[in-house]
Every structure is written in structure tokens, then in C-alpha cells.
Amino acid sequence: MKLPMLNTKKVDPVDIGRRQFLRSGAAAVTVTLAPGVTIMAYGGAAAAGANPATRWGLLIDVNKCASDCNACVTACSTENGWEDTGNPETDPQWIRKIDLHNPETGLDQSLPMMCQHCEDPPCVDVCPTGASFKRPDGIVLVDKHTCIGCRYCIMACPYKARSFVHAPLTGQKAHAPRGQGTVESCTMCVHRVDEGGQPACVEACGTTGNGAMLFGNLNDPESEIAQRLATYASSAVRADLNLNPGVRYTNL
Amino acid sequence: MERIVYRELKSTPQVWGMLALLAGFIGAAAASVLYVEHHGHIVTGMTNQIVWGLPHVFAIFLIVAASGALNVSSIGSVFGKTAYKPVARLSSLLAMALLMGGLAVLVLDLGRPDRLIVAMTKYNFRSIFAWNVLLYTGFLAVVGVYLYAQMARGVHSFALRTAGTVAFLWRLALTTGTGSIFGWLVARPGYDAAIMAPMFIAMSFAFGLAFFLIVMTWTCRMTTRVFSPELRTRQARLLGVFVAVVVYFTIIQHLSNIYVAEHTGYERFILLEGGLYTWLFWGAQIGLGSIVPMILLFHPKLDTKFGYVILAALLVVLGGFAQLYVIIVGGQAYPMDMFPGLEVSSSFYDGVVSQYSPSIYEWALGIGGVALTLFVTGLGMKFLRILPDNLTDENIDPSTLAG
Numbered sequence: 001m002k003l004p005m006l007n008t009k010k011v012d013p014v015d016i017g018r019r020q021f022l023r024s025g026a027a028a029v030t031v032t033l034a035p036g037v038t039i040m041a042y043g044g045a046a047a048a049g050a051n052p053a054t055r056w057g058l059l060i061d062v063n064k065c066a067s068d069c070n071a072c073v074t075a076c077s078t079e080n081g082w083e084d085t086g087n088p089e090t091d092p093q094w095i096r097k098i099d100l101h102n103p104e105t106g107l108d109q110s111l112p113m114m115c116q117h118c119e120d121p122p123c124v125d126v127c128p129t130g131a132s133f134k135r136p137d138g139i140v141l142v143d144k145h146t147c148i149g150c151r152y153c154i155m156a157c158p159y160k161a162r163s164f165v166h167a168p169l170t171g172q173k174a175h176a177p178r179g180q181g182t183v184e185s186c187t188m189c190v191h192r193v194d195e196g197g198q199p200a201c202v203e204a205c206g207t208t209g210n211g212a213m214l215f216g217n218l219n220d221p222e223s224e225i226a227q228r229l230a231t232y233a234s235s236a237v238r239a240d241l242n243l244n245p246g247v248r249y250t251n252l
Numbered sequence: 253m254e255r256i257v258y259r260e261l262k263s264t265p266q267v268w269g270m271l272a273l274l275a276g277f278i279g280a281a282a283a284s285v286l287y288v289e290h291h292g293h294i295v296t297g298m299t300n301q302i303v304w305g306l307p308h309v310f311a312i313f314l315i316v317a318a319s320g321a322l323n324v325s326s327i328g329s330v331f332g333k334t335a336y337k338p339v340a341r342l343s344s345l346l347a348m349a350l351l352m353g354g355l356a357v358l359v360l361d362l363g364r365p366d367r368l369i370v371a372m373t374k375y376n377f378r379s380i381f382a383w384n385v386l387l388y389t390g391f392l393a394v395v396g397v398y399l400y401a402q403m404a405r406g407v408h409s410f411a412l413r414t415a416g417t418v419a420f421l422w423r424l425a426l427t428t429g430t431g432s433i434f435g436w437l438v439a440r441p442g443y444d445a446a447i448m449a450p451m452f453i454a455m456s457f458a459f460g461l462a463f464f465l466i467v468m469t470w471t472c473r474m475t476t477r478v479f480s481p482e483l484r485t486r487q488a489r490l491l492g493v494f495v496a497v498v499v500y501f502t503i504i505q506h507l508s509n510i511y512v513a514e515h516t517g518y519e520r521f522i523l524l525e526g527g528l529y530t531w532l533f534w535g536a537q538i539g540l541g542s543i544v545p546m547i548l549l550f551h552p553k554l555d556t557k558f559g560y561v562i563l564a565a566l567l568v569v570l571g572g573f574a575q576l577y578v579i580i581v582g583g584q585a586y587p588m589d590m591f592p593g594l595e596v597s598s599s600f601y602d603g604v605v606s607q608y609s610p611s612i613y614e615w616a617l618g619i620g621g622v623a624l625t626l627f628v629t630g631l632g633m634k635f636l637r638i639l640p641d642n643l644t645d646e647n648i649d650p651s652t653l654a655g
Binding site: 059086087089090091092093096097098099100101102103104122124125126127128129131145146147148149150151152154155156157158159160163164165166167168179180181182183237238239 | 264289291292293294298300301303304323362363364365367368370371374375376378379380381382384385432436437438439584588590591593594595596597598599600601603
């Protein structure tokens with residue numbers, strides 16, 4: 001099946017409007033999420049600097065990903081402050097491991113699944129208030145100040161990548177604001193990326209995992225991720241929907 | 253033939269008692285909302301798998317029924333069947349009340365109901381939800397004007413017909429928008445179908461008329477007013493036709509899905525192996541909610557069988573709730589097929605049918621929405637000249653009933 005181009009960049013009026021918004025001083029809004037904790041919102045000064053020429057993405061080699069390894073999930077949980085509270089049906093999961101079994105061939109595989117940071121994200125399309133938005137550099141986020149908790153984006157996401165915060169929160173990380181009654185998902189560790197780093201899952205996969213994850217700029221032909229994508233066959237999950245996700249898998 | 257006289261409901265203990273009872277249910281819903289708002293949705297039965305639950309079933313039923321309840325008005329002033337005019341005021345009032353009840357449930361179930369102002373001031377016009385915010389609030393305004401035109405003295409028939417036509421077109425747009433909430437969801441096999449919009453319009457015709465007949469006959473009985481058996485029978489027959497149309501759309505919806513290999517798993521789930529959802533589909537929606545009412549409503553002696561009309565209308569409402577439960581909850585319970593042909597498992601319930609059991613808070617909120625609808629309708633009938641006092645067979649215009 002033909003995969004959609006990774007580096008097609010459509011600039012639509014919604015994006016232009018967002019850029020203007022992000023450039024405005026209003027973007028640097030701060031909010032009190034809990035008594036005594038005032039944090040900088042996503043889409044603040046850092047997002048205003050998001051480079052529209054960049055498209056951040058991930059490449060995951062499924063052959064290297066082991067079923068018994070959970071390093072990426074643990075790292076994400078620690079980094080962003082979401083955790084297992086013993087309520088598996090309502091606990092948020094920004095990233096999870098999915099085990100695959102092919103009943104025809106008997107092949108077993110395992111892979112991490114998280115927000116796929118689509119170029120045409122259904123969650124952004126359906127969000128009534130525009131709280132779900134895509135940064136110019138392709139990272140899809142939820143503005144916690146304008147999310148009304150309708151959960152339509154969860155209905156619309158083909159990857160089951162979003163979670164609704166069902167219970168009161170404690171111990172939030174200042175760089176990863178969350179909110180009871182709002183929706184959240186993988187931010188591609190935007191706080192790290194904006195400072196030149198890489199997502200916590202990728203870092204952990206490289207150190208304590210199996211080095212199955214690669215992060216980089218899909219639009220830079222010199223980047224390792226772009227070169228690997230140009231050399232080896234890769235695929236998008238639910239490629240039939242033509243959403244052009246920023247997360248790609250090899251050997252799937 | 254006498255002129256139709258409209259009168260407010262008298263202050264009887266029954267009327268006040270009913271309003272007090274409804275206020276009790278509304279109070280219970282309010283308490284439930286406060287409790288959930290404080291503790292979070294973890295106290296409900298909804299999860300990250302079933303994100304829309306019983307409140308959404310109630311809300312969407314009421315919103316869909318709202319546009320359908322307006323049909324009685326439309327038949328009178330848009331399609332020229334003047335025999336329906338005596339009940340047109342109640343039709344418009346009930347339409348507004350149903351929408352208020354549905355909207356209340358919908359917004360009070362939000363994760364952040366306190367941010368309603370955000371939903372009213374920030375719009376993403378690529379979202380059908382955002383369009384619906386405008387369609388719903390606009391409906392209240394348009395039908396409000398229509399009701400005023402119906403009740404005010406000296407309103408020219410052209411103005412009334414214009415207001416009625418605008419309201420009719422608006423309600424078609426509104427239900428299209430409601431159906432498209434599901435029709436435009438590409439991710440899930442139970443949705444992603446353009447037929448949702450016209451099917452929801454057909455559902456609104458049936459649910460709205462059924463709800464109207466229940467309220468009308470119940471109120472007339474409680475206040476010892478006459479509800480012309482001739483008009484009642486006509487409306488009941490029409491309800492039978494509407495139910496048949498819903499069945500037609502339901503058949504096409506499922507046949508289309510069965511034809512597509514990637515959707516057969518979902519169809520097998522709903523039609524054969526889905527447990528509760530399969531029972532609700534065949535037993536409640538098709539059996540009790542469609543076939544039994546059609547038998548009752550097309551009964552040759554229907555004009556003398558008052559109980560048949562009420563029973564059929566109640567069953568249509570029951571079937572409507574079942575249909576929406578299957579669509580909304582069943583559509584989420586069936587797992588999304590991210591990896592066709594592969595067996596998947598995870599800690600996030602990938603590849604498994606999700607379970608849902610609504611809590612008392614969801615029931616309280618949903619029932620509170622129905623109570624709010626009836627409360628607003630009752631209050632309207634109590635203080636406005638909504639309901640005719642002499643709606644006998646002799647006082648309606650039989651020449652316009654035919655056809």
C-alpha cells in the first residue's frame with residue numbers, strides 16, 4: 001500500500017490563525033492549576049518558536065522491541081507524572097505496549113503505541129473549542145485551558161491514544177500540566193524537544209531498552225530518521241485513513 | 253364546529269404534585285452533577301474505553317426527539333394540515349423543552365462543565381460539535397419565535413408559515429448535525445457511515461412523535477381534557493409509518509456494513525455475539541420497539557383502542573433508547589481494529605470488548621434530563637395557553653386530515 005508523503009505541508013487557515021495566536025502575547029498565558037502551583041501552559045513562548053519547517057517524528061523498529069520490555073512506558077510515566085493508580089479502566093496511559101500475534105503465521109511482535117502526531121489529526125478536526133491543536137512542527141497537543149472534557153477527540157482517535165483524567169490529581173510536573181476533567185495524550189515530550197532534547201521514551205529505549213526508537217526531524221533529509229525512512233521500508237498504523245502520522249514503524 | 257379554545261392548566265393538586273415530583277428528580281440530577289464534578293468521572297461507570305455512556309444516550313435521545321416533536325407543528329403550518337394546528341403549540345413547546353433537557357444532560361456531563369463559556373466563545377468550525385452548539389441554541393431561538401407566532405393574535409398566516417418553514421429546515425439541519433457526530437467518525441467500525449444523518453432524522457420523527465403522544469394523552473387524562481380520538485388515531489398511524497422508516501434505515505445500515513469485510517466483525521458483534529447489545533438490538537429495538545408498536549399502530553380498531561396508542565408510543569421510546577444505547581455504547585465497546593488480521597493485547601484493553609455498567613449518578617443525570625423536559629413543558633402549559641380545552645372530533649377540520 002502506498003504510504004502518504006511524510007513531508008507534505010499544507011498550510012491551512014486554521015494553522016495560520018494558530019500561528020498568529022501563538023505569536024501573540026496571549027500565548028504566554030499562565031494558569032493556576034492547583035493552589036500554589038502556577039505553570040506555563042503548552043503553546044507558550046516555546047511553542048511560539050516551533051519551527052514550521054520542522055516535522056518531529058518517531059521511527060520504531062518493531063523487530064528490536066521486546067514484549068517483556070516496558071522501558072518507554074515507565075520513562076513516560078515518570079517524566080510526565082501519570083501513573084497506575086490501580087484503576088486500569090480509568091487510569092490514563094500516554095503510551096502503552098501492544099503485543100501482536102499473527103494467527104496465520106504464529107509470529108509474535110510487540111510495539112509501543114502512543115499519539116501518532118498525525119498531519120491531519122481527527123482529534124483536532126472534531127474538537128469543538130480548538131483545544132486539540134497541532135503545532136507548526138507537527139506535535140499534536142491539548143490546551144488544558146480550553147479543553148471542556150467532551151471526549152469527542154477520544155471517540156475520533158483511531159489509535160486509542162488519548163485518556164480522560166477521571167480523578168483528582170496530585171504531584172503534577174510543572175513541565176507537563178494536566179487537569180481533572182480534561183483529555184491528555186503523548187506530548188512527544190515537547191518540553192524536552194523545545195530545549196533540544198529528545199522524548200523520554202526514546203531516551204529510555206536507548207539506555208535501558210533495546211534501542212528500538214529513533215526521534216528526529218522528518219523534514220531534514222540529513223537527519224538519521226529521514227535517512228532510515230529513505231532506506232528501509234516502513235509503515236504507518238492505519239495507513240488506510242491517510243492521516244500521515246509522524247510515528248512510523250519498520251518490520252511491522 | 254366551535255372555535256378551539258386554549259387554556260392554562262388549572263392549579264390542581266395533581267398538576268402541582270407532578271411538578272414537585274419532577275423537581276425532585278431534577279434535584280437528584282443536580283446533586284449527582286455536583287458529586288461527579290467534585291470527585292471526577294471515576295465515580296461513574298464511564299472509562300477510557302467507554303467515554304460516552306448513559307448520559308449521552310439520554311442527551312442524544314432528548315435532542316433527537318426535540319426536532320421530531322416539532323413535526324406536529326410543521327404538519328400544521330408548513331404542510332397545511334390545519335387539523336393539527338390545535339396541538340401545534342404543545343409541539344413547539346415540547347420541542348424546546350426536549351432540547352433543553354438534552355442539552356442540560358450533555359453539558360453537565362462534561363469533564364469541565366464550568367467551562368461552558370469556553371464552548372460558547374471558542375469555535376473550531378471543522379468540528380460538527382461546534383456547529384451543533386450553534387444549531388442547538390439557534391433551534392431554541394427559531395422555535396421560540398415560531399411559538400410566539402402561533403400564540404400571538406393577529407399574526408399573518410404568511411408570517412406563521414415562514415416561521416414554521418424556517419423552524420422545519422432548521423430542525424432538519426439540527427438532526428443532520430446530531431447524526432453526523434457519529435457518521436463522521438472515521439476511526440470506529442460502528443460509525444463512519446453517511447447514513448447516520450438521514451437515519452437520525454427518521455429516528456427523530458418517530459421518537460419525537462411518540463414522546464408528543466405520551467405527553468399529550470397523559471396531560472389530557474390528568475386534566476380531564478378531550479384529545480380528539482380522530483386526531484390521536486391519525487397521529488398514531490403516522491407514528492407507525494415513522495417506525496417503519498427507522499426500521500428501513502436500520503436494515504440498510506447493517507446490510508451495508510455486512511457487505512464490507514472489514515466491518516463484518518462489528519456486525520457479528522451487534523447482531524449475534526454482543527450479549528447485552530445483541531439483546532437490546534433484537535429484543536428492545538426491533539421486537540418491542542418496532543414490530544410490536546407497528547402491529548398496535550396499524551391495528552384496524554386503533555381508533556377505539558386508546559391504550560394501544562399509549563403502549564405503542566411508550567415502546568417506541570423504549571426502542572429508541574435501546575437503539576441509541578447500541579449505537580453509542582455498543583459502538584465503543586467493540587474494539588478498534590488497528591492491526592487487521594492480528595490478535596492484539598495490551599494493558600489498555602486493546603483487542604477486547606469493553607465493559608460498561610452505568611452508575612447511579614449517570615442514571616440520575618439522565619433521568620433528570622427527562623424530568624427537566626417534562627417540568628419545562630408542564631410549567632409552560634401551566635402558565636401559557638398551550639393546550640386546547642375543547643379538542644373534540646367535531647372541532648377539528650376533518651377535511652385536512654386526509655392524505
